[in-house]
Amino acid sequence: MNIEMQLKGKLIAAVKELYGQDINEGQVQVQITRKDLTGDFTIVVFPLIKISKKSPEETGKDIGEHIKRNDPTVVNYNVVKGFLNIELAADYWLTLINEIAEQDRHGYLRAEDNAPLMMIEYSSPNTNKPLHLGHIRNNLLGYSLSRIAEASGKRVIKTNIVNDRGIHICKSMLAWKKWGKGVTPQSSGKKGDHLVGDFYVKFDQEYKAEINTLIQTKISDYPVLKDVIDFKTTLLGLKNKKKTKEGLNEQEIVQLKACEELNKYAEKNAPLMLEAREMLLKWEDKDKEVYSDWEMMNQWVYAGFDVSYKKLGVDFDKIYYESDTYTVGRDMVLDGIEKGAFYRKEDGSVWCDLSDVGLDEKLLLRKDGTSVYMTQDIGTAKLRYDDFDIDKMVYVVGNEQDYHFQVLSLVLDKIGFKWGKDLVHFSYGMVELPQGKMKSREGTVVDADDLVDDMVNTARDMSQQMGKLEGYTSKEAEEVYQMIALGALKYFILKVDPKKNMVFNPEESIDFNGNTGPFIQYTHARIQSIFRKAAEKGIQVGTAAPTHVEIGEKENNLIRTIANFPNVVAEAGHVFSPAIIANFTYDLAKEYNQFYHDCPILFEEDEDKRMMRLILCKTVGKTIKNAMWLLGIDVPEKM
RNA sequence: GGUCCGGUAGCUCAGCUGGAUAGAGCAACAGCCUUCUAAGCUGUAGGUCCUAGGUUCGAAUCCUAGCCGGAUCACCA
Structure with a gap:
């Protein structure tokens, strides 16, 4: 049980005892305290004043006092403008960070053998042209989503349908x-x-x-x-x-x-x-x-x-080809005519009438008998459900096809597939250039291969200028350049809310400073450097931090952020959003850099404090690595 | 025209299950390397959260109407 839930329980008990009323969880709000105020968690007391019949301030004090008396982990509280801020003891946080430090996969759920099976379709290229920037967003989203789903305890099959x-x-x-x-x-x-x-x-x-x-x-x-x-x-x-x-x-x-x-x-x-x-x-x-x-x-x-x-750096577990699936689709459409779900027009074309649900008629087979897009999607769906025991089917496809998937869902339902209704169209926005949309006629389409190559070249140039890869062979260094280039590209695309259209500026937008992949990778490399230095100096890094030391503001921020990671993964898995992971990771890296700047680690003379900080560094490093893994981004030891 | 999505700093984006003084990065300006990686840190400046109403203790967030932008409504995929 996490701390928020525990606090909620304490709050409900306090209200019951103080005011003699039962409230449910929906009536209580516990959130993380703003950084500029003292406290770890904040209880919003406004919804409770009707029950207490007192002012927000008095109600906050009543409850704060009650919780403090009854919960030894709560060491202090304050009430500001009707918000009750609860402060937890340092040893609570340190015990927590020690627990987290022991885990390799803090924040991830294990997929049990009987966990729900989620099939995620992404990429779906046409074989008549190379991949471009739009496909890149698709592939990165699909790949990241599959990892997030995996970390949310699902069994995942990555699939691709080749057009x-x-x-x-x-x-x-x-x-x-x-x-x-x-x-x-x-x-x-x-x-x-x-x-x-x-x-x-x-x-x-x-x-x-x-x-x-x-x-x-x-x-x-x-x-x-x-x-x-x-x-x-x-x-x-x-x-x-x-x-x-x-x-x-x-x-x-x-x-x-x-x-x-x-x-x-x-x-x-x-x-x-x-x-x-x-x-x-x-x-x-x-x-x-x-x-x-x-x-x-x-x-x-x-x-x-x-x-x-x-x-x-993307891959698939199972690839389907439309040349194999379209005939299945065609058979199913013909079958659908007999079932009365579809009908044939005089010219021989086959249609599905969806006017009863406010949509149009939709073509399923041309008059010459050849298949259209919809036909093959029907066949592909059938084959997939025959091949796997799918609990959830997710299609990562651009939002220009919202209508198509609405129809597909209805059509599948109409021919009696129980899974038709609850297929998920993960609909993402378009990628535009600063000049507007990409147009092949105007030659403004950004080719995927070229883009990655350019990024690697930029990363190589910058890296060589900085010269921090001494001791690396050229092959090792080349791996780091790749890592940085892909980190920049992937992070840049994944940090944006998938639903929204985004603007991509090939020249300027791919920066290596600020809110970028390389910034986060750099933070990870910095942490690893500390451990190399520690080994050189003969400083032992233990497995747990002493719990009696004091923790400062920056340290507290870091621990709270890390402790929240499981919630972030769960949320990202719930709403299918790599952007949530990206934002979290950036916050964590930024907080770490502030801590790094303010607090001596290896130079700290108090051994207990030094140990605590080293454990904290270790945990931050692992969390960054795990978070970036969810985005499909690797992190270097040096850069 | 119908349906759907979006509009937050000069630019790119967070924040949207209602909560405190709306945040980052880039760009601009001013600082910080004889200490653990300066791809870093600190500060200054920058806002009609598209507009108008409504809901309420409280609205960038929810509702209604409007404005602007985009997508879609193919015997294309």
């Missing part, structure tokens, strides 16, 4: 066929995922050109558009005007409609798109040539992804 089929893949394949001249990663020296991504871009360029041509030849079919000179600008202009207060006049409404119709026609009927569609059909028919090209190009991409994942 290896669909029209987008056909686009890259088609472009490679047409313009690739047989180029391979080997022949070009290019990473496979980047090479395939280049052809996706190529397709898009040629496709756009075809759309324009098609629009020019067809525009004469629309009399309302006869005065239009630049189609694109007109369409964009009308769309924007529609959003303004002024709105569109009648003629403009007709024009916009015509524009959109023509545009859609062109997008659908551009020769390249028709070819890609045909290729998708062939692929679903397992056409020999298409299939072998597909397999070859996929291998290139997987090899590339493996490198990127390794660079980021």
